[in-house]
Amino acid sequence: MPSPEPLHIVGWDIGGAHVKACLMRNGRVVDxxxxxxPLWQGIEHLAHVLHIARARWPQxxxxxxxxxxxxxxxxxxxxxxxxxxRIAATLADTLAPSAPGALHFxxxxxxxxxxxxxxxxxxxxxxxxxxxxxxxxxxxxAEGVLIDIGSTTTDLIAFRAGRVLGTSRSDAQRLASGELVxxxxxxxxxxxxxxxxxxxxxxxxxxNEFFATTADVYRLTGELDPAHDLHTxxxxxxxxxxxxxxxxxxxIGLDAREASSDDWLAFARTWRARQVDELASQLxxxxxxxxxxxxxxxxxxxxxxxxxxxxxxxxxxxxxxLRYGFDVARIAADALPGTYAVARWAQVCAPAVAVAAxxxxxxx
Numbered sequence: 001m002p003s004p005e006p007l008h009i010v011g012w013d014i015g016g017a018h019v020k021a022c023l024m025r026n027g028r029v030v031d032x033x034x035x036x037x038p039l040w041q042g043i044e045h046l047a048h049v050l051h052i053a054r055a056r057w058p059q060x061x062x063x064x065x066x067x068x069x070x071x072x073x074x075x076x077x078x079x080x081x082x083x084x085x086r087i088a089a090t091l092a093d094t095l096a097p098s099a100p101g102a103l104h105f106x107x108x109x110x111x112x113x114x115x116x117x118x119x120x121x122x123x124x125x126x127x128x129x130x131x132x133x134x135x136x137x138x139x140x141x142a143e144g145v146l147i148d149i150g151s152t153t154t155d156l157i158a159f160r161a162g163r164v165l166g167t168s169r170s171d172a173q174r175l176a177s178g179e180l181v182x183x184x185x186x187x188x189x190x191x192x193x194x195x196x197x198x199x200x201x202x203x204x205x206x207x208n209e210f211f212a213t214t215a216d217v218y219r220l221t222g223e224l225d226p227a228h229d230l231h232t233x234x235x236x237x238x239x240x241x242x243x244x245x246x247x248x249x250x251x252i253g254l255d256a257r258e259a260s261s262d263d264w265l266a267f268a269r270t271w272r273a274r275q276v277d278e279l280a281s282q283l284x285x286x287x288x289x290x291x292x293x294x295x296x297x298x299x300x301x302x303x304x305x306x307x308x309x310x311x312x313x314x315x316x317x318x319x320x321x322l323r324y325g326f327d328v329a330r331i332a333a334d335a336l337p338g339t340y341a342v343a344r345w346a347q348v349c350a351p352a353v354a355v356a357a358x359x360x361x362x363x364x
Contacts, residue, residue, distance in 0.1 A: 009359055013355070014068070022356045023057050029329055029332060029342060036231060037071075050095060066358070069127070100116070105121070105125050106132050106355050106359075109124070130351070131157070137159060143292065144292075146299050146324075149305060151185060156178065156283050178285035184214065185303060190216070190271060191209065194206065199252050206252065207250065212234055212247035220245070221272060297319060305347060
């Protein structure tokens with residue numbers, strides 16, 4: 001008997017600044033990647049990325065697609081309903097123009113939504129990517145809290161006994177509960193981290209201008225992978241160390257030449273500590289709200305996972321630390337460019353991997 005055709009699923013996480021995608025074959029991840037996609041500048045940026053993905057994966061023609069999104073929040077759209085519908089229409093036109101049944105939209109709790117029902121289900125589809133990752137994690141780990149630190153936001157989601165805890169569904173509800181923190185390690189303006197900051201032992205008022213971002217901090221500390229530093233700097237200048245120091249200096253009314261590189265590195269570490277403090281405070285809120293035990297696992301994801309150990313340590317009791325890309329995602333043995341590299345990208349693009357895995361489970 002001939003071998004059955006492999007089941008290929010492409011998982012999508014359509015954000016406002018990046019598109020993340022995963023190719024899965026028979027339940028195993030074979031490739032994961034992301035592209036910069038400044039959706040707020042026009043829907044054509046999404047269409048361009050989709051064409052690049054089609055060229056990357058020849059399996060596209062026969063693949064099934066699992067979709068989640070947050071890009072409907074960008075100011076390109078009049079409101080979130082319009083955003084969901086236009087993103088879905090662009091996906092349908094580009095990915096499956098002759099096979100609309102190949103597209104499945106994640107709704108968080110209900111059944112998968114076909115293209116034809118997106119208009120009626122838009123509120124369930126909008127900004128549900130965090131729930132996909134947490135739900136997939138809950139199927140593999142008895143109790144834990146997902147800590148997904150991305151370029152722009154951080155998700156803090158508790159789960160136990162196969163289900164996601166809490167009643168928050170929308171971004172607005174999650175902002176109120178602490179489950180969504182609008183801070184990340186690339187795009188967050190530094191002035192959002194606090195009104196005052198220490199410089200050489202003196203508390204300084206921060207200039208509330210878009211002079212620098214968190215990417216400048218983690219570029220100086222050496223923690224930000226260049227593969228995730230995809231957006232232009234605040235001043236559209238280079239991203240080398242002198243230009244990065246210059247942007248940090250502006251935050252307190254100085255020029256970079258007025259201090260040494262060691263001083264600016266110390267200043268970057270001060271900003272880092274400020275962000276760790278805030279994320280740890282929000283994590284404590286979530287853990288307490290859901291009564292997680294001391295044995296609950298801390299599950300990391302996102303391009304800012306280098307902060308997780310410090311955030312968890314500062315938040316409370318020591319917890320076992322697992323990584324989504326390495327401990328939850330199922331990576332194919334023949335994944336290219338290698339299982340470690342793909343697992344690392346699965347760590348960064350967790351929602352795209354999660355929706356693919358959830359749909360795969362539902363189709364079997």
